[in-house]
Structure formats: structure tokens, C-alpha cells
Amino acid sequence: MITFDSVTKTYPDGTTAVDNLTLDIEEGSFTAFVGPSGCGKTTSMRMINRMIEPTSGTIRVAGKDVGSSNAVSLRRGIGYVIQSAGLMPHQRIVDNIATVPVLQGQSRKAARHAALELLERVGLDRAVATRYPGQLSGGQQQRVGVARALAADPAILLMDEPFSAVDPVVREDLQNEMLRLQGELRKTIVFVTHDIDEAVKLADRIAIFGAGGKLRQFDTPARLLAAPADEFVSSFVGRDRGYRQLQFNSGADVQLEPLTPISEAEIDSQILGVDEWRLVTIDGNPFGWVDAEGVTAHSGGASLYESCSAGGSLFTEGGTLRQALDSALSSPSGTGVVVDGNGTVSGGVRAADVLAALELQRKSAS
Ligand SMILES: Nc1ncnc2c1ncn2[C@@H]1O[C@H](COP(=O)(O)OP(=O)(O)OP(=O)(O)O)[C@@H](O)[C@H]1O
Numbered sequence: 001m002i003t004f005d006s007v008t009k010t011y012p013d014g015t016t017a018v019d020n021l022t023l024d025i026e027e028g029s030f031t032a033f034v035g036p037s038g039c040g041k042t043t044s045m046r047m048i049n050r051m052i053e054p055t056s057g058t059i060r061v062a063g064k065d066v067g068s069s070n071a072v073s074l075r076r077g078i079g080y081v082i083q084s085a086g087l088m089p090h091q092r093i094v095d096n097i098a099t100v101p102v103l104q105g106q107s108r109k110a111a112r113h114a115a116l117e118l119l120e121r122v123g124l125d126r127a128v129a130t131r132y133p134g135q136l137s138g139g140q141q142q143r144v145g146v147a148r149a150l151a152a153d154p155a156i157l158l159m160d161e162p163f164s165a166v167d168p169v170v171r172e173d174l175q176n177e178m179l180r181l182q183g184e185l186r187k188t189i190v191f192v193t194h195d196i197d198e199a200v201k202l203a204d205r206i207a208i209f210g211a212g213g214k215l216r217q218f219d220t221p222a223r224l225l226a227a228p229a230d231e232f233v234s235s236f237v238g239r240d241r242g243y244r245q246l247q248f249n250s251g252a253d254v255q256l257e258p259l260t261p262i263s264e265a266e267i268d269s270q271i272l273g274v275d276e277w278r279l280v281t282i283d284g285n286p287f288g289w290v291d292a293e294g295v296t297a298h299s300g301g302a303s304l305y306e307s308c309s310a311g312g313s314l315f316t317e318g319g320t321l322r323q324a325l326d327s328a329l330s331s332p333s334g335t336g337v338v339v340d341g342n343g344t345v346s347g348g349v350r351a352a353d354v355l356a357a358l359e360l361q362r363k364s365a366s
Pocket residue numbers: 011012013015016017035036037038039040041042043044194
């Protein structure tokens with residue numbers, strides 16, 4: 001457990017970066033610090049490993065006041081990941097990861113062996129071990145940054161905007177990897193981000209900071225979206241928070257629509273009216289949607305790819321209402337495709353079905 005008890009940090013120029021912060025971070029939890037630029041997220045985080053000293057108040061890690069802990073041994077138990085990965089450019093990847101364990105007395109051979117396993121753990125091929133950081137993409141470097149922070153097997157991981165320098169697709173991969181890793185490792189993670197969506201996706205609890213380094217709300221993502229403490233939090237979590245909140249509602253009781261997919265061989269015999277669509281599957285897996293225009297094109301010799309409109313997102317049985325609604329809204333036919341765990345089509349879902357399920361859930365909760 002990490003405890004902030006009435007912690008204030010005022011810099012020598014008089015800026016109060018953190019104002020009377022009191023907060024308990026549970027062991028094994030993923031906590032995000034979120035807020036606009038300059039609200040004290042990084043300062044708060046860096047006080048945990050004594051990179052910054054508080055002006056007043058106490059921070060405890062596992063019950064021990066960090067102010068009276070030896071900074072070097074304190075940091076041994078706290079991994080640190082930053083935005084630019086911060087790798088040593090002239091060291092091979094394997095040695096970037098093995099450095100701290102070697103400093104801590106592990107043999108170079110054992111540390112390198114462990115480094116190779118860590119590479120796999122963060123989703124990288126062992127073959128990158130002999131490369132230099134400059135020979136890796138930004139996303140790969142970030143994964144190495146995480147591996148390096150994990151090398152000393154710290155109980156706590158501090159991550160300061162670790163994924164903000166990579167493009168959105170890579171960022172999503174890294175987020176998913178982080179969720180998977182945390183499922184396995186159960187570290188106590190403190191994660192600084194500007195991005196409320198990232199925080200909602202990753203964190204068990206979110207601390208929202210406002211101007212002057214004041215904590216405005218500390219809550220689970222679901223409660224933060226459902227009951228923002230004030231105007232500031234409400235505007236920070238965004239206008240579409242009602243939609244995002246759907247990710248905390250189970251989609252298990254959505255009434256599915258029957259869907260009768262067709263194979264490519266059946267396309268040419270379809271007689272379709274305006275706004276009528278058929279789902280085309282290959283071996284039971286969804287391929288795309290075909291309408292009257294697509295049937296004509298296919299009959300005239302166009303390929304399957306040319307004749308079909310790409311489907312939207314898929315709704316896997318057991319998913320959330322947000323996934324169900326997204327699959328309906330993103331499908332050209334207005335019917336989202338529902339698949340079972342094997343990716344086989346099991347039905348369809350329309351926006352109205354999602355709203356009906358939501359109404360039922362609301363009624364049974366009240
Ligand atoms: N060394 C310093 N000396 C003086 N003021 C500082 C120092 N470091 C940070 N600050 C100020 O303290 C406040 C909080 O900074 P901090 O970096 O903790 O915010 P942040 O929420 O992490 O911001 P960002 O999201 O932009 O990184 C800001 O007003 C910043 O300008």
C-alpha cells in the first residue's frame with residue numbers, strides 16, 4: 001500500500017504543485033493520476049520514490065515513511081517507466097534490461113537470461129535482444145522500457161505518460177499488453193496520463209487532479225463516469241461519458257436478432273430491396289455485408305472483396321453494452337455481428353436491442 005497523508009509540495013519559486021494530498025493506493029492495484037497539464041500528477045508520482053521531496057506531509061510505502069528510507073534501496077523496489085523509454089542508446093537491448101539486476105549483484109549470465117524471458121513477457125521477440133535502441137520502433141522501445149522496469153521484480157511500478165509518444169494503434173496494443181501483464185503480475189502500478197480514456201481502460205482507480213495540485217476525485221472508473229464529484233470532473237471526463245459508461249454494463253442479456261448469413265456461392269441468387277443487406281461468411285466467420293449493388297457487381301464478375309462492404313466491429317458474446325452498441329453503429333446494415341468465442345456468427349444486434357437491455361438493467365437496479 002502507498003499512502004499519501006496531507007502531502008504538499010511547493011517549489012522554491014512559490015508554485016504549489018501538490019496541495020494537501022491524502023490518498024491510499026491499494027497493494028496490487030492499478031491507479032491512474034489524470035488531469036490537465038501542470039496539475040501536479042508527475043510531482044505526486046515522483047514523491048513516491050523520493051525523486052522529489054514533499055514540503056510537508058508524509059508518504060508511506062508498505063507502512064514505512066519514505067522520507068526516512070534510504071533513497072537507493074527504496075528505488076530498488078520501485079520500477080520507473082517514462083514517456084521516451086529512456087533507454088541507454090549505446091547498450092544493446094539485453095544489457096539495457098539486465099543493467100539494474102547486475103548492479104544488484106546478479107551474475108551477467110543470469111541477468112541476461114532473465115532479460116530474454118522479460119522480452120517475451122512484454123510481447124517482443126528475443127531476436128531484438130542484440131539490437132540497439134535506435135534500431136527499434138517507438139512502441140518496441142516502450143515495451144523494452146517496461147521490461148527494464150520489471151527486471152528487478154519491483155513491487156511497485158511508476159509509469160509517467162509511458163504511451164503518449166506513440167501512434168494511436170501502437171498505443172492501443174501497448175495498453176492491451178499492459179492489461180495482460182498486470183493480470184499476470186499484480187504489481188502496484190501508478191500511471192500518469194492526460195488521457196481519461198486510457199485511464200478508464202487500464203485503471204482500477206482514478207485520481208483526478210485539478211488546478212493548483214488539488215485532488216478533485218478519487219474513484220473507480222465506473223463511479224467517476226456515473227457520478228462526477230463536481231463540474232470540473234464532469235467536464236474533464238467528457239461529454240460522451242454516458243456512452244463510455246456502457247463499457248461497465250454487461251451485454252449478456254441483450255436480445256439477439258436472428259441472422260442468416262450466406263456464402264459467396266449464394267450471393268448471385270439474392271434478390272434484395274433498398275437498404276436490405278446480407279452478411280457473407282467464410283467457414284462461419286464474418287467477411288462483410290452485401291447489398292443489391294454488391295450482388296449486381298458480384299454477378300458481373302467483381303471479387304468478393306470488391307462486392308462486399310467491410311463489417312463493423314464484432315460483438316463477442318459476453319462482451320459489454322458498449323461493444324454491442326459499437327458493433328451495431330459501425331455496421332453498414334445497422335445490425336452488428338455477434339460471434340461466439342470461436343469467432344463463429346451467432347446472431348445480430350441492433351442499437352434498439354442495446355437500449356432495451358439498458359432500460360431493463362436500469363429498472364432492475366432501481
Ligand atoms: N522544478 C520545478 N520548479 C518549479 N515549478 C515546477 C517544477 N516542476 C514542476 N513545477 C510546476 O509544478 C506544477 C505541477 O507540475 P507537474 O509536472 O507535477 O504537473 P503535471 O500534472 O505532471 O503536468 P504535465 O501533464 O504537463 O506533465 C506546474 O505548475 C509546474 O510548472
